[in-house]
Amino acid sequence: MPETTRRADRLPGTRYGNRPTMKDVAARAGVGLKTVSRVVNGEPGVTPDTERRVQEAIEALGFRRNDSARVLRKGRTASIGLVLEDLADPFYGPLSRAVEEVARAHGALLINGSSAEDPEREQELALALCARRVDGLVVIPAGDDHRYLEPEIRAGVATVFVDRPAGRIDADVVLSDNYGGARDGVAHLIAHGHRRIGFIGDMPRIHTAAERLRGYRAAMEDAGIAVEERWMSLGATDPERVRRAAEEMLSGPDPVTAIFAGNNRVTVTVIRVLAEQSRQVAFVGFDDIELADLLQPGVTVVAQDAAALGRTAAERLFRQLDGTLVAPERIELPTRLITRGSGELPPAD
Template sequence: MTDTARDIADRTPPQRYGSRPTMKDVAARAGVGLKTVSRVVNGEPGVTPDTEHRVQEAITALGFRRNDSARILRKGRTASVGLVLEDLADPFYGPLSRAVEEVARAHGALLINGSSAEDPVREQELVLALCARRVDGLVVIPAGDDHRYLAPEMAAGVATVFVDRPAGRIDADAVLSDSFGGARDAVSHLIAHGHRRIGFLGDQPGIHTAAERLRGYHAAMAAAGLPVHDGWLSLGPTDPERVRGAAAAMLDAAEPVTALFAGNNRVTVTVVRVLAERPAPAAPVALVGFDDFELADLLSPGITVVAQDSAQLGGTAAGLLFRRLDGAGGAPRRVVLPTRLITRGSGELSPPPLS
């Protein structure tokens, strides 16, 4: 073997495609023991500078990278948390997810996330898959209303915090927005501006926030002594088709609503579209939406909304999660974050004079 050939053989990592060098390989190349490599990799004390140098050299030469799967198996902690939400593409969840990620990062953890697509079965699959990966903790925006399947996991030490909606049939930490209060404020605002016939376009009634917002709507109407007609309520999927139809029905009724309260950001946007497409009525229809959204202030009129800070929701939940992981005990907590009515014009439009 020529010098050159030996040189190359020396430098070429003895790995097949797809198999990586291990600490054993590094140890062999550096002429040291396995544990010494481990010590160097983890910055543990008790290694001569000379030895450390030889090991470092072998590491870079072989392109070694510690296998965290093995490490996790050995140590029992994965330094990762799971986030299950409805749809990452929804602008409401992006900031929430990012906030959770930032907190996780501050604690040296990675974030694994999945979208449930509002399907309870898929939610459960995802959650259990994450548990099988032994995530240290879970942040869940539930799609289903029965989370008893999580009991064994939580008993085994998987910290879990629910966000936006509480857990079903199980006692667990939860961080929520004040849906009831926010909705009540929104509807009261419309009433204060003279509206009497107010429609509510909301999400499926099985969803906790939708139910709470409906409750807030009823509370505000009742407080003002106003009746509520069946035709003013429409709860269901928030796809544009259904919402368009429901809005049209309310606006085209014999006694049409003069104001609309939209139950979440997707609904609000659809309603804005519907109102923009219809021929301008004598008196414009007022609108308040739940959830703020970008550019709401630049439409004309600006859209009055009940704002909830999704990033704060996520950050609070993640903070609570890591406090639990750090050993904080005590009964499950329920944190309710306030909402804020932001008036921009669309909620202040006056109804037509009483006939």
């Protein structure tokens, strides 16, 4: 029986069961501790015969190296943390996956958690990851003050913010061109003759939402259109409120003839509302959505490349770790207007 068996008696809370350690393997193989370490890590300087004996002992005992101890000794964990808003959001799936692939290419594991758009939870998560001594952190900010990460960054935790900028801290940031994308999308509607255009977006305290709103305003201003309050709805992404907002701007005298949606969640609800309308209303949404091409009419969108965001951020993170990188930078990825029909409808008034 492995020597560590006794531990279970002393620490009932332990959960390793009775894991054999290198010491146990060494004892069984009749070699020294360090020799086992060498075999496990494929280090040179072990005769084939010794190696075989060690391997047999490993098999027999079902030994697996304890990486916690290894990490403690080596200082690197070969893992990176990802704090995002909601794993279940289809926008973040490809982003996570891209981060994961880059991590994998660098031999690192990915630990991730959702902030649920709660700044406190974001902080809690990020710091928990730091306590685990992740080598780096990719953060999709929920809050707008990230000074709490300063000691961590100083201590060597590579950090990259994605999708939204860091607050009150100088750090690498990878963003989509939210302002430009929204402006282009709205300008597209204007180019098709619309003047009363509604905007439904998220809370302006969210950077992406604010930027897209700014793009909307800019496009309107460029066209010399004075925006009316009732054309804008900010802060609602839950279906009920979006629905109410859309229905309001579509009713009354001088209803909007087109709507611009600030993100994918707003888009799906607005499309539902529009499908119920008797007259046709033009539509452009920020973020692409699946099957957008199959709807009648096809949904015109301003698409951002979520995977590219994740990939770029993760690559930058590993370059920070390599020491290749010096000063923090702000990288902006372009968006792409995909016309499919809904954005090309003429005003129906």
